[in-house]
Each structure stands twice: as structure tokens, then as C-alpha cells.
Amino acid sequence: MTDERYSISEVARGFGLPVSTLRYYDDLGVLPAAGRRGNVRQYGRAELRRLALVQRLHHRGMVGLADTAALVADGPAADAPPARAVLAASIETIKNRVADLRHAQELLEHLLTCPTADPVRECTYLRAELDEAVEQALAALRR
Amino acid sequence: MTDERYSISEVARGFGLPVSTLRYYDDLGVLPAAGRRGNVRQYGRAELRRLALVQRLHHRGMVGLADTAALVADGPAADAPPARAVLAASIETIKNRVADLRHAQELLEHLLTCPTADPVRECTYLRAELDEAVEQALAALRR
DNA sequence: TCTTGCGCTCAAGTCGGCTTGAGCGTGCAG
DNA sequence: CTGCACGCTCAAGCCGACTTGAGCGCAAGA
Numbered sequence: 216m217t218d219e220r221y222s223i224s225e226v227a228r229g230f231g232l233p234v235s236t237l238r239y240y241d242d243l244g245v246l247p248a249a250g251r252r253g254n255v256r257q258y259g260r261a262e263l264r265r266l267a268l269v270q271r272l273h274h275r276g277m278v279g280l281a282d283t284a285a286l287v288a289d290g291p292a293a294d295a296p297p298a299r300a301v302l303a304a305s306i307e308t309i310k311n312r313v314a315d316l317r318h319a320q321e322l323l324e325h326l327l328t329c330p331t332a333d334p335v336r337e338c339t340y341l342r343a344e345l346d347e348a349v350e351q352a353l354a355a356l357r358r
Numbered sequence: 359m360t361d362e363r364y365s366i367s368e369v370a371r372g373f374g375l376p377v378s379t380l381r382y383y384d385d386l387g388v389l390p391a392a393g394r395r396g397n398v399r400q401y402g403r404a405e406l407r408r409l410a411l412v413q414r415l416h417h418r419g420m421v422g423l424a425d426t427a428a429l430v431a432d433g434p435a436a437d438a439p440p441a442r443a444v445l446a447a448s449i450e451t452i453k454n455r456v457a458d459l460r461h462a463q464e465l466l467e468h469l470l471t472c473p474t475a476d477p478v479r480e481c482t483y484l485r486a487e488l489d490e491a492v493e494q495a496l497a498a499l500r501r
Numbered sequence: 502t503c504t505t506g507c508g509c510t511c512a513a514g515t516c517g518g519c520t521t522g523a524g525c526g527t528g529c530a531g
Numbered sequence: 532c533t534g535c536a537c538g539c540t541c542a543a544g545c546c547g548a549c550t551t552g553a554g555c556g557c558a559a560g561a
Contacts, residue, residue, distance in 0.1 A: 221499075224537070229495035235520055238539085243518095253527080255538055260492065267491035268478065271465055274458045280518070286469070287478060302470050309463045313456055315417045320452045322414055326429070327445050335411065335430060348410035349403065352372035356364075367507070378550055381509090386548095396557080398508060423548070 220249070221258045230266060237266075245269060245284040277312065278305045363392070364401045373409060388412060388427040420455065421448045 227234045240246040241256065246266055248256035265287055273283040282301050322341070331337040370377045383389035384399065389409055391399035408430055416426040425444050465484070474480040 222537085225499055226495075229499040231498070233520075234538090236518090239519060253538090254540095255527090263492040263495060264485075264488040267488045267495070268465075268484075270491075271487075272462055274455070274462055275518090277459060278462065286466075299470070302466055306463060306466045306470070309459050309466070312417070313459050313463070316420060316452050316456050316459075319415055319417055319421065320449060320456070322411075323429075323445055323449050323452070327442070327449070341411075342407075345407040345410045348413075349406040352369075352406060352410070355374070356368055356372040365507080376550075377508090379548090382549060396508090397510095398557095 219259060220252075221263070223248075223256045223258070226258050226263065226266065229263070230270070240266075240269070240280075243280055243284060245273075245280050245287070272305075277309065362402065363395075364406070366391075366399045366401070369401050369406065369409065372406070373413070383409075383412070383423075386423055386427060388416075388423055388430070415448075420452065 221229070223234055223237050226232075227237055237246065238256075241248050246262060246269060249259040249262050250257050268287050269283055272278050272286060273280060278286070282305060285298055285301050286305070288298070325338070325341065326334050329338045329341070334341055336342075364372070366377050366380050369375075370380055380389065381399075384391050389405060389412060392402040392405050393400050411430050412426055415421050415429060416423060421429070425448060428441055428444050429448070431441070468481070468484065469477050472481045472484070477484055479485075
């Protein structure tokens with residue numbers, strides 16, 4: 216058991232995060248410190264791994280910190296039904312977002328390369344899609 | 359020129375949005391009403407199309423409302439250098455996000471299907487990736 | 502007439518994810 | 532022994548994207 220211990224500022228430097236974020240994660244229980252020496256937070260390998268995992272899951276609000284906490288929690292969390300539910304839900308959310316983002320990307324790329332002077336109003340490809348959406352909205356309205 | 363006019367609540371119903379959001383968009387200039395009759399906002403086809411476009415671009419903070427406003431603005435906005443810059447930047451952001459999300463999705467799916475009792479600590483695939491990240495952090499720390 | 506419904510404005514509140522600031526303790530180099 | 536870096540707590544602030552609430556106006560139907 217190598218007993219390397221890292222201070223909060225070392226962890227922060229290593230991972231390129233502000234110290235305040237780590238304290239915040241500790242407070243929330245997302246990344247509890249391994250312990251304290253005196254009153255000072257100490258981190259070990261396990262915490263560093265956990266932080267790496269948190270960073271990979273928690274993509275700016277994609278998988279909220281609360282859910283991330285549940286997912287990276289100690290114990291066989293991925294077995295417990297609640298964690299499995301969070302897992303499945305997160306995957307769904309991500310899939311949807313990826314699809315939306317792709318679509319947005321397509322539109323933006325089209326705007327970038329469309330030969331018409333004012334694509335937003337002139338481009339027929341764009342118009343077709345927007346008009347379709349408008350029709351759907353109007354249909355929804357009449358229902 | 360068909361001169362259909364829609365009230366704010368009709369637009370809201372049609373697009374499944376709260377009225378407050380539309381007023382908010384109007385205030386921000388993201389989606390100005392076509393005009394007002396008396397003091398009452400009126401929307402026409404053009405505004406509905408614009409709203410459809412806004413919805414497609416503005417994915418929950420992905421392309422902030424300010425940028426969205428710039429992108430869907432009147433005039434050959436996509437030609438003006440500033441808009442082109444926003445366009446290119448947005449595309450980049452989206453690409454990065456999609457990559458990150460994919461990665462998160464892979465991890466989550468792995469957690470869901472990994473046969474080990476406690477994937478977060480036992481699964482070697484996951485461990486390998488996390489350990490690598492930890493090594494990089496420690497390397498960054500020593501620099 | 503009066504109530505009901507829709508609309509308006511402006512100010513304040515909410516939520517997530519942090520950041521910032523005040524005020525204090527602690528350890529060790531000069 | 533003093534100063535400085537680093538650490539701590541707790542409360543408040545900030546940003547984006549809205550939502551909510553108070554208080555008001557106007558028009559149409561019972």
C-alpha cells in the first residue's frame with residue numbers, strides 16, 4: 216500500500232482545476248477527501264481515480280453532479296437499482312443530446328457554406344425544414 | 359402575402375413553450391415579435407420560422423442565447439465576419455461536446471454491462487483508463 | 502355591470518455549478 | 532517572533548436561462 220497523499224492544491228494543479236471546485240466536490244460528496252490530517256484534506260490514489268471518473272462523466276451539466284455522485288459512489292453502486300436507473304437515464308439523455316447536437320452542427324455547417332447571400336431566408340433546404348416545423352406547430356395549435 | 363397573426367399564447371401552445379419564455383426571447387432580441395397591436399405582441403410566419411430555427415440551434419446552453427441571437431439575426435448575418443466567427447466557434451464547441459458525450463456514453467454503457475460486481479473499482483478496462491489519467495495528472499504536477 | 506381571460510411590465514426568485522471574500526488557524530523560514 | 536504560504540469555514544455573489552408574482556389594462560360575454 217503506497218501511501219502517497221496529496222494536498223488539495225496538488226490535486227488541483229495536477230488536474231487543472233481550481234481548489235475551490237475540489238472543496239465544493241467534497242462538500243457535495245461527489246469527491247470526498249480520503250481523510251484529514253489535522254483539519255487539512257488529504258487525497259490518495261483512489262480519490263485521484265475517482266476524480267478522473269467524475270471528469271469523464273460530468274460533462275458540464277450533462278450528467279448533473281448529483282447523478283455523478285450517485286454513479287461514482289462507493290460500493291457496488293452500479294448494482295443497486297437506483298444507480299442502474301440513473302445509468303440508463305443518463306445514457307438516454309446523452310443519446311438525445313448527441314442527436315440534437317449533430318442536427319445543430321449540420322445546420323451551422325450549412326449556414327457556413329450555403330452559397331445564398333442570406334441562407335436564413337433564401338436557402339431552400341433550410342426553408343423546407345423550418346416550414347415543416349411551422350406547419351407542425353400550427354397543427355398542434357389547432358388540436 | 360397571407361397576413362396570419364398569432365398571439366403569444368398561440369405561439370406558445372404551438373411550439374410547446376411557456377409564454378414567459380417567448381416574452382423573455384423578445385426582451386433579449388432573440389425572437390422579437392413582428393409588432394404590436396395596441397400593446398399586444400403579434401407573431402407572423404417569419405417569426406414562427408425563426409423560432410423553429412432558434413430551437414434547433416439553441417440546445418440548452420450549447421449555443422448560448424446571445425450567440426443564437428447573432429446567428430438568427432435579420433440581414434445577411436452569416437456573411438458578416440462576426441457571425442461567421444460565431445458560426446465556426448459554435449461548430450467547434452459542438453464537435454468537442456459530441457466527442458466528450460460519446461466518451462461518457464461508452465463509459466456508462468460499460469458500467470451497465472460490465473460483469474464485475476463493482477466495475478468502478480474492479481473492471482480492468484476502466485481502471486486502465488483512470489490510472490492513465492491519474493499518471494498524467496501526477497506528471498503535470500511534477501512539471 | 503361585472504367577472505373572466507388574456508395580455509402587459511417590472512422586480513425578484515430559482516437552479517446548477519461554481520467563485521469570491523472575510524476572517525481565522527497553522528507551520529516553518531528567516 | 533514574525534511574516535508568509537497554505538489551509539479551513541461559512542456566507543454571499545455570479546451567470547445563464549428562465550419562472551413567478553404583484554399589480555395593472557382591456558375586451559367580450561353572462
